[in-house]
Amino acid sequence: VQVGGPLGAYLTADQLDIPMDYEAFSAIGAIVGHGGIVVFDDSVNMAAQARFAMEFCAIESCGKCTPCRIGPVRGVEVIDRIVAGVDRELNLGLLDELCDTMEDASLCAMGGMTPYPVRSAMRHFKEDFGAAEEKERVNE
C-alpha cells in the first residue's frame, strides 16, 4: 500500500499492523500525509511505481531549485537503466545518492519527499528493480 499521497512511502504487507500515527510512520520512513491509502495487488511492478514517483515530481516541480528541477528527470532515466540492466549496481547506488540529494537539498517538500516512495519501493521490492533478473543470469 502507499499511504499519504503520491509522495508517501510504500508499505509491505508485514507493515500493515503499524499504528497510523505520525510518530510511528516517521520511525519507518513513511508519512501519514493526506491520509489516503492506495492498495496494490501483487501484479504491480514497484520499479515502475518508483519511476512514476520520479515522473510525478518532474511533472509537478515548479523548477525553482536544482535538485527538484533536474533530479527527478535524471531519476527516471536512472531507474530505466536499472530496469534495463545497464550498470545496475552503479545506477542503484546513484539512485540512492540522488534520493539523498533530493531529500537533503530540495527547497520544499515536493523534491524533498519524492524519495519516500522511491526508496521504500527499492528497499522492500528489490526484485522489481531487476534483482531477480540478475540472480537468474548468475544461475545460468
Added chain:
Amino acid sequence: MNKVTQADLGTPAIATGETVQIEIDGAPTTVNAGTSILRAAREAGVDIPKLCATDSVKAFGSCRMCLVEVEGRRGYPASCTTPVEEGMKVRTQTDALAKIRRNVMELYISDHPLDCLTCAANGDCELQDMAGVVGLRDVRYGFEGENHLDLSVDASNPYFHFDSNKCIVCSRCVRACDEVQGTFALTIQDRGFGSRVSAGINEAFLDSECVSCGACVQACPTATLVEKSIVEHGQPDHAVETTCAYCGVGCSFQAEMKGDQVVRMTPSKDGQANHGHSCVKGRFAWGYASHPDRVLSPMVREKTSDPWREVSWEEAIGFAAERFKQIQGEYGRKAIGGITSSRCTNEEVYVVQKLVRTAMGNNNVDTCARVCHSPTGYGLNKTLGTSAGTQPFDSVMDADVIVVIGSNPTDGHPVFASQMKRRLREGAKLVVMDPREIDLVRSARIEADYHLPLLPGTNVPMINAFAHVILTEELVDEGYVQERCDTESFEAWRTMILRPENSPEAVSEISGVPAEDIRGAARLYGSGGRAAIYYGLGVTEHSQGSTMVMGMANLAMATGNIGFSGAGVNPMRGQNNVQGSCDMGSFPHELPGYRPVGNDEVRSSFESHWGVSLDPEPGYRIPNMFDAACADIFKGMYIQGEDIAQSDPNTLHVEEALGKMECIVVQDLFLNETSKFAHVFLPGTSFLEKDGTFTNAERRINRVRPVMKPRQGKDEWQITQELAQALGYEMNYRTSAEIMDEIAELTPTFANVSFQLLDEVGSVQWPCNEGAPLGTPIMHIDEFVRGKGLFIETEYVPTEERANRKFPLLLTTGRILSQYNVGAQTRRTENNVWHSEDVLEIHPSDAETRGIREGDRVSLASRKGNITLRATITERVQPGVVYTTFHNPETGANVVTTEYSDWATSCPEYKVTAVEVTPATHRSEWQRGFEARAKQQGRILGPS
C-alpha cells in the same frame, strides 16, 4: 560576472545598526543583525559555494550550493536565505555538505554543454569555478539524458548574446531585471525541467520590453548572457575605475581592459551615484571612441568652402591664434569668445574659460547649460543661495511623495530612474507633471497617483495653483517658514498666490488639467510626508523657466521640504559634466564658483593668481554671440565639444551667425554640424582618454581616469594651454591634477578637493572645504546657504509663442533612452537599432483630421522653418500637442524651434513651438541643403 575587480558578497548589505556574534567554522565573528549567513561568512573571509546568490539582488535560495549546517537545527539550511542569529554556530564544510554540493553540481553539469575551453565565459564562469570548488570529477548520469543542449542562440540584441543552452536557471537575470532595473522584462517561462529564462513570452530580446541596461548580463554567472565584446575579445586582464560620459547621473564604471582595448564596461558597486547599475548607453555605447569617423589629426582651411587640410598641431594652433589676433586687431578685444563643453572635464573646462578671460581678455565665455539648466542656477541661487540641486540621489529612498516635473527619468536619467522606481515599488506616492504620458506614469509595478498632462507653457500657473492649495488648505509648515525663511517675502508671495487667478479652478482653464487633480496632487505634496521634487528641461526650457524654478523652491520652502533626506528640489541635469562646467565659471558674468566678475574682491583674487587684469564687464551669452555675429561685431569662436549648429534653437539663425564669422575653431571628436562653419579643427579626446573630474547632478565630483593614451596625441587641456600660449598668455600646467589644485585654491566651495582626496575616498559632493572636509551630500540642513530662504513672486506671463489658426499645434521636444543629445556619440554605436531616426508623435485625433497615417512622412512647420520626418500615432501625447527628439542632424528639429527664451537667463524655449503638421511627399528645402552640404563638407586632404 566581473571578477577582475569586484567581490561578490552573495546577498545585499543590511544596515540594521545592531550587531550579533556568531561562530563560523569555529571562528567567532561580529556582523550586522539580519545579514545572511552567506554574506557574514564572506565578510569573514569564508567562501561558501554559491550560484544563485549575488549581492545585487535579494537572496533566492534556489541553487542549493550554499547549504550549511547550523548547530541545533535540522537539515541543511541555505546560507543565503538564512539570517544570522545571536550565538549561531555554523559549519560550512562537512563531509555531508561536500557530498550534497558535489551531487547538486553533478545534476547541473548533466544538462550543460562541456565546451568550457571555447566558451566566452572561460576564466570568468561561476559554474566552472564551483565545479572546481566542489571537486566534481564525473557525471554518472551521462550526457545522453533529456537536456537543453540544442536551443538556438538569441543574438538579436546588438550588445549581448542569450544562449539558453548554457542557462542554469538561477533567475539572477530575472531578478536583476526586476529588482535592479525595474523593467520586469524577463521571466522564467514554463516550469519544472522545462523552466527557461525568457524575454517577455518567448520573444527575442530586441523585440521584448528589455531596455538593454545589461543588469541581466552582469548578473549571469555563466555565458548564457554574455557581452558580444567578450565573445570577440576574450576576458579582460585589468580594469580602471572611471566615470561615464553620458548623462548627469555620473555612473562609476570599471573599464575592463585588455592592453588598451576596452572589452567591457561594468558599473562599479562602489559607485556612489549608481551602486553597480548602468544603462544601455553607459554600459554598451562606448564604441564611438574608436569609430572610423573620429578625426585624429588637426585640420585647417582658409574658407569654409575649401576642403579640410590635415596639418601639424603647431600649424593648426598657430593658424587659430593668428586669426584670433587679427580679428581682435580689426574688430576689438570683444569680437571673439569661447564656449566650454559640458562633455569635458572640470579641468578642461576651467582652462578654456581661463583662456577666454586671460588670453582673449574678455568674458565672452558660455556653455551649453545656457540652453538647458541656466534657469536652475538662477532660480535656486536666488531663493536658496546655491546654483545646484539640494540632495544626493540616495535621498529618494527616504521620500514619501515624489513629484516629477518636466523630466523623463526612465529615458534621460535611467539609472536614477531605476532607484526612483525601487522607492515607488516600496510605496512612495508619485505625481507626474508632464504634457506627455511618460513611462513613469504607468509601467510595470508603477502607477502615478496623479498625472497632470498640462499644456506646454503652463508650468508657472500650475505651480502657483499648487501653492494656492497649500495656502488655502493650511498645509504651510508655519514653523519652518518662520524660523528658516524671509517672512516678509513669504507674505508678499502669499498675497500674490492667493489671487483668484491662481486657484486650481482658474488654472484648470489654462492648463487643461482638471481642478480636482491639481488639488489632489497639491494636497499629496503638502501632506504626504517627505516630499521631493525632481525636474528637468521641461521646467527650464521655457520663457518662464527661471520663474518655474523659483516657484518650485517657494513651494518646497512653504511646506518645509528642504534640508533633510527624502525632500528637496532636484534638477535632473542632462550632461555628464554640466554641473561642473557651470561650477567652473563658464558664464559670461561669473568666475568659478558662481562669483560675479563685477565684484572687485572676487576679480582681484583671480587677477593676482592669473597675473592679468580681468574685464569687469560680463561678456556675451551664446544667443548674444549669434546676434552680435549677425551684426558683424562678433567674429571668432573657440568651441569646445559642443555642436551649437545642431543643438541650439532656430537653426537658420545660428547658421547665419556662424556663416558670418571669420574664425571658428572647433575642438571635437567628430566633424559635427558646427564644424561645417569652422576654419580650424582640433581633435579632442573621448572620456576613455581623459584624466580629470566630472561633477554630476548631485554635485558629486568623480574621477575620470584614462584607460588609454589620447588617440590624437594630446590631452584637451594641453591643446587649450598651447592655444593660450600662442595667443600670448603663459599657461604651464604639467598635469590635470595641477589644474584642480588651482581650482581648489581659487574656489571656496572646492577648497578641499584634490585628485589625491578623490582617489582616496572615491568621490565628494561640493561644498567640500574646511567646513565640510569630505563634502556635503544634503544642502541647507540647518540654514539656507543664502541665510533666510527667499520667496520670490512668480506671476504667470504667457509666452509670446502662441498657437493660432495657421500653427494650431504645440511642439515639445525631448529625448529617448537609446540616443543621447545631438547623437554625436550614440549615433556612432549600435544604439541606432532602437532609434534610427527622429519621429513625430501625434495624437490619433490630430492625425485623423490631417489625413496622417502611421509611418507617413509629414511636414512640421513653424514660424521659423520647416522640416519633414515620419509620424507615429500615439495617445502618449494629448490632442493639440506633438513631440519629437533632436538626435539626428539630418532631421533638423531645431530648424523649427524659436529663439524665444527665458527672461532671466536666455535659456531657449525649446519646449513650446506653435506648429502645423501636414502630409509631405519630399524633404524640406533645409533638409535638401543639408544633404548637399554634408557631401561637400566631408572632403579632407591628407598632409601636404
